[in-house]
Amino acid sequence: xxxxxxxxxxxxxxxxxxxxxxxxxxxxxxxxxxxxxxxxxxxxxxxxxxxxxxxxxxxxxxxxxxxxxxxxxxxxxxxx
Numbered sequence: 138x139x140x141x142x143x144x145x146x147x148x149x150x151x152x153x154x155x156x157x158x159x160x161x162x163x164x165x166x167x168x169x170x171x172x173x174x175x176x177x178x179x180x181x182x183x184x185x186x187x188x189x190x191x192x193x194x195x196x197x198x199x200x201x202x203x204x205x206x207x208x209x210x211x212x213x214x215x216x217x
Contacts, residue, residue: 150203151199158177
């Protein structure tokens, strides 16, 4: 059985939600207003670390888009 990393799970959920990296960053309130901030999400999707606070913001957006419970999405991102 193949295991996935939190980075891969964030990317997979974002793709399931049908949103771009830039849209996810904007909806989560990350980055700088008026700029494309998808690179921030891209960094996480490539395996670089993030903070718990930011992971919570991202999980809230993904949960809303996917109509799932926030705690379930955060747990999935963290532990699979």
